[in-house]
Amino acid sequence: MQNVEIGVGQVKVNDGFWNRRIQNAVENVVPYQWRVLNDREPGAEPSHAMQNYRIAAGLAEGEFQGFQFQDSDLAKWIEAASYSLIYDDSPEIRAALREAIDVIGKAQQPDGYLDTHYIIKKPDRKWKEIAHGHELYCAGHLLEAAVAYRAVTGDDSLLRIMEKNVDLIRSVFGKGEGQIDSYPGHEEIELALMKAFRATGDRKYYELAEYFIENRGSRPAFLEEERFLELSGQNRWLEADYHQAHAKLRDQKTAEGHAVRAMYFYTGAADVALEKNDPTLKAALDTLWKNVTGRRMYVTGGVGSQGDGERFTIDYDLPNDTCYTETCAAIGLAMWALRMLRLDPDVRYADVMERALYNNVLSGISEDGEHYFYVNPLMLKPDVAKYRRDHESVEPERVKWFGCACCPPNVIRTLCGLGSYVYTQRGGDVWQHLYIGNEAVLHTPAGDASLSTVSSMPWKGRAQIVYHGPSGVTLHLRVPSYAKDFAIMRNGEPVSLELEQGYARVCPADGDCLEVSFGMDAQFVQANPRVTEDCGKACVCRGPLVYCAEEADNGTLLGDFTADLAEPPRVEERELFGGITGVTVSGTRSDMAGWDEDTLYRTAPAARVPASLRLIPYFLWNNRGLGEMLVWMNAR
Ligand SMILES: [Zn+2]
Numbered sequence: 282m283q284n285v286e287i288g289v290g291q292v293k294v295n296d297g298f299w300n301r302r303i304q305n306a307v308e309n310v311v312p313y314q315w316r317v318l319n320d321r322e323p324g325a326e327p328s329h330a331m332q333n334y335r336i337a338a339g340l341a342e343g344e345f346q347g348f349q350f351q352d353s354d355l356a357k358w359i360e361a362a363s364y365s366l367i368y369d370d371s372p373e374i375r376a377a378l379r380e381a382i383d384v385i386g387k388a389q390q391p392d393g394y395l396d397t398h399y400i401i402k403k404p405d406r407k408w409k410e411i412a413h414g415h416e417l418y419c420a421g422h423l424l425e426a427a428v429a430y431r432a433v434t435g436d437d438s439l440l441r442i443m444e445k446n447v448d449l450i451r452s453v454f455g456k457g458e459g460q461i462d463s464y465p466g467h468e469e470i471e472l473a474l475m476k477a478f479r480a481t482g483d484r485k486y487y488e489l490a491e492y493f494i495e496n497r498g499s500r501p502a503f504l505e506e507e508r509f510l511e512l513s514g515q516n517r518w519l520e521a522d523y524h525q526a527h528a529k530l531r532d533q534k535t536a537e538g539h540a541v542r543a544m545y546f547y548t549g550a551a552d553v554a555l556e557k558n559d560p561t562l563k564a565a566l567d568t569l570w571k572n573v574t575g576r577r578m579y580v581t582g583g584v585g586s587q588g589d590g591e592r593f594t595i596d597y598d599l600p601n602d603t604c605y606t607e608t609c610a611a612i613g614l615a616m617w618a619l620r621m622l623r624l625d626p627d628v629r630y631a632d633v634m635e636r637a638l639y640n641n642v643l644s645g646i647s648e649d650g651e652h653y654f655y656v657n658p659l660m661l662k663p664d665v666a667k668y669r670r671d672h673e674s675v676e677p678e679r680v681k682w683f684g685c686a687c688c689p690p691n692v693i694r695t696l697c698g699l700g701s702y703v704y705t706q707r708g709g710d711v712w713q714h715l716y717i718g719n720e721a722v723l724h725t726p727a728g729d730a731s732l733s734t735v736s737s738m739p740w741k742g743r744a745q746i747v748y749h750g751p752s753g754v755t756l757h758l759r760v761p762s763y764a765k766d767f768a769i770m771r772n773g774e775p776v777s778l779e780l781e782q783g784y785a786r787v788c789p790a791d792g793d794c795l796e797v798s799f800g801m802d803a804q805f806v807q808a809n810p811r812v813t814e815d816c817g818k819a820c821v822c823r824g825p826l827v828y829c830a831e832e833a834d835n836g837t838l839l840g841d842f843t844a845d846l847a848e849p850p851r852v853e854e855r856e857l858f859g860g861i862t863g864v865t866v867s868g869t870r871s872d873m874a875g876w877d878e879d880t881l882y883r884t885a886p887a888a889r890v891p892a893s894l895r896l897i898p899y900f901l902w903n904n905r906g907l908g909e910m911l912v913w914m915n916a917r
Contacts, residue, residue: 284706287704292720297737298740310651318354348685349398354690392449393445398415411465418470467524475552536584544616573614580806608691646679652678652679652680663909678907711730716742743798756787802823805819805846806822823864830911831905834894838871842915843868843914844866850865868892868893870890
């Protein structure tokens with residue numbers, strides 16, 4: 282059965298929880314980031330991204346500034362801004378998009394080359410710094426932007442620019458004589474090429490993606506040839522495995538190296554596996570999936586536990602305060618999960634996708650939309666984060682922008698493109714993975730169908746889905762792993778559940794109303810004892826949400842609290858942040874009367890007193906000023 286690509290414009294999110302954020306992104310953040318990219322936002326670190334293009338285009342004078350991958354910030358913004366037009370067809374944003382694309386077109390060189398870092402700063406080093414040059418990475422993001430812009434506006438001007446760029450890349454890289462036989466230092470273009478292939482049907486995009494995916498790990502490659510090797514010889518965190526280039530994909534058994542690179546690689550590989558219909562590639566990805574989600578993923582859906590190398594370390598090494606858990610890596614995990622669902626609609630992928638989106642992705646952005654976390658720790662003591670060398674990558678508060686600003690536009694393109702995570706489709710079979718309110722139009726072999734979902738998630742396990750369309754369409758509705766008493770009513774009558782890989786099958790008729798309901802208890806969760814940092818601890822989860830304690834509700838010394846596991850967490854409605862479901866847990870804390878500040882040690886046991894801790898959803902932390910935060914609390 283043929284997988285069907287659901288276009289980004291086919292699913293419009295219309296949801297109480299998400300739309301507040303999407304609307305803010307559309308109305309405020311997309312224009313805000315445009316100002317930042319043009320260095321017109323006071324207080325934000327200058328981006329210089331547009332200026333680099335202007336200089337490369339000969340429209341301005343000056344030097345290249347920023348990281349070598351600065352172009353990708355603008356590319357991700359173009360993707361986000363394109364999606365934003367689905368929600369608000371703003372003439373200003375359309376004009377900004379045209380301006381950006383016009384300058385990009387003028388910066389492109391006659392042979393199709395398009396990377397401002399090398400055009401301006403290192404014209405003689407093009408395609409010579411593959412490990413860290415990011416030319417293919419930036420090209421990938423621009424290609425994704427081009428596909429998004431055409432999908433929403435019908436204008437293929439950026440796609441034509443990028444086709445010329447891809448044609449150049451195809452001539453430079455390959456196994457032919459005079460070509461560079463290699464693969465990108467930072468994966469990204471693979472998944473972008475697969476988007477372009479699906480959007481255009483032109484197999485040249487697929488062939489290049491397949492070559493990069495299958496070639497990865499072969500030797501010799503850039504790792505042996507570049508001066509960079511000298512550096513990596515001194516830094517064990519930056520060797521071949523940093524680039525997922527230590528082995529061919531089918532021989533990789535554990536997730537290694539830079540977490541964002543790894544996630545983008547697996548995402549592109551899953552795209553290729555689907556098109557290639559290659560079970561060995563799918564099996565290799567499942568081995569990696571099992572390793573990541575079974576041994577190397579935080580409860581928040583974060584991946585990458587070490588700041589040095591922004592990378593994976595070893596199984597069960599999940600420190601809570603020095604972790605990296607980059608926002609982009611969690612976005613990458615959600616993207617990979619979506620591709621695995623296209624390959625194999627199994628609820629375990631959807632559970633992880635949802636976990637990442639509602640926790641580590643969403644924590645990357647403040648409620649006002651204009652402050653961002655790059656690193657998303659699971660505990661914070663502000664003074665420690667500010668002072669200690671091994672916490673240097675942890676920002677104790679979200680910031681307005683970063684010199685290395687991969688995360689802010691990434692989270693905005695994810696919010697504005699959220700519709701693409703809701704469904705997957707094969708022929709007349711449609712899987713609904715997320716109960717996010719939305720209006721969808723799906724093209725099925727039996728004819729066009731519309732699905733309209735109204736949802737109370739993530740606060741209540743309730744969704745109503747109205748179907749209009751032909752008969753012959755099968756809906757597969759997800760039964761989340763945390764759902765209690767999952768039930769479906771069809772036009773008021775109970776449906777007997779037929780489950781397949783965690784999805785309930787329903788064959789709706791025109792006008793059918795399906796009501797999905799399930800319970801979501803607030804529950805204590807414990808980590809595998811192999812995770813030393815979480816031993817003797819528990820956290821609270823409810824539905825897709827992980828909870829945390831904050832100083833704003835509980836004062837300091839959060840680490841002293843010990844939860845009583847025999848007392849179930851209590852759910853409470855709170856007015857905070859426009860209305861949330863909070864949680865309170867009972868336990869004890871030290872009687873501070875016996876502890877003056879100059880006494881470090883006393884003979885045990887020290888006196889303890891009853892206490893409780895109020896928790897809020899993790900993604901909301903640090904929206905009420907600087908303070909302590911804790912996910913994993915002592916528990917017994
Ligand atoms: Zn990032």
